[in-house]
Amino acid sequence: MGQLARHTDHTTCYTWFVTEPIAxxxxxxxxxxxxxxxIDSLMQSDVPRYFTQLGLEMAIDPWISPExxxxxxxxxxTRINAQVHKYCGKIRHHCHGNVIDxxxxxxxxxxxxxxxxxxxxxxxxxxxxxxxxxETECCCAEIFPHRISKQxxxxxxx
Numbered sequence: 001m002g003q004l005a006r007h008t009d010h011t012t013c014y015t016w017f018v019t020e021p022i023a024x025x026x027x028x029x030x031x032x033x034x035x036x037x038x039i040d041s042l043m044q045s046d047v048p049r050y051f052t053q054l055g056l057e058m059a060i061d062p063w064i065s066p067e068x069x070x071x072x073x074x075x076x077x078t079r080i081n082a083q084v085h086k087y088c089g090k091i092r093h094h095c096h097g098n099v100i101d102x103x104x105x106x107x108x109x110x111x112x113x114x115x116x117x118x119x120x121x122x123x124x125x126x127x128x129x130x131x132x133x134x135e136t137e138c139c140c141a142e143i144f145p146h147r148i149s150k151q152x153x154x155x156x157x158x
Contacts, residue, residue: 003031005058017068024072032076039083049089053077056095060102069102074109081110092139098124103134113139 004027005013016024043049059073060066084091092113093106099117106114117125117140130140 003055005055005063010063014063017064017072021072028072028076032079035080036083039080039087043087043089049084049087051084051089051091053080053091053093054095056093056102056106057097057099060097060099066102066105069105074105077111078109085110096123100125100130100133103130103138103140107134107138111138113141115141117141 004024056073056077057063059069064072081091090112091110092115093111094116095106095114096116096118099106099114103114117123117127117130119125119127127140134140
């Protein structure tokens with residue numbers, strides 16, 4: 001999602017979700033296949049299996065609707081996350097914004113950790129509520145990403 005939104009102006013990018021849904025699906029499928037293939041190649045080496053992704057804040061309100069997240073983004077990110085998990089890896093998302101209503105969807109996509117979870121006045125996340133929603137599946141952190149790596153080791157045994 002982030003690659004698409006960053007390589008065009010936002011108006012054009014998000015208009016395509018409505019006017020060119022087949023092209024958006026095709027783009028995400030192509031890009032996801034490329035990433036999954038890359039994960040397979042990368043995992044043949046001795047690289048650490050902890051990954052960070054960016055850009056989910058571009059896949060929430062006000063940019064796209066929850067339905068569009070489920071249609072366009074979630075299936076592809078779920079597939080990427082599953083590929084990382086296939087190799088016993090962990091994946092953390094860096095995502096700003098009003099994400100409290102999206103945490104369960106993010107967790108169901110296989111994200112092992114998410115940060116920063118920003119409270120008022122920056123966003124709408126109450127860290128205690130976030131932990132109630134997803135802590136057994138997803139590590140939640142405020143703005144201390146260096147602390148999350150140790151917590152991820154204990155999450156989601158594969």
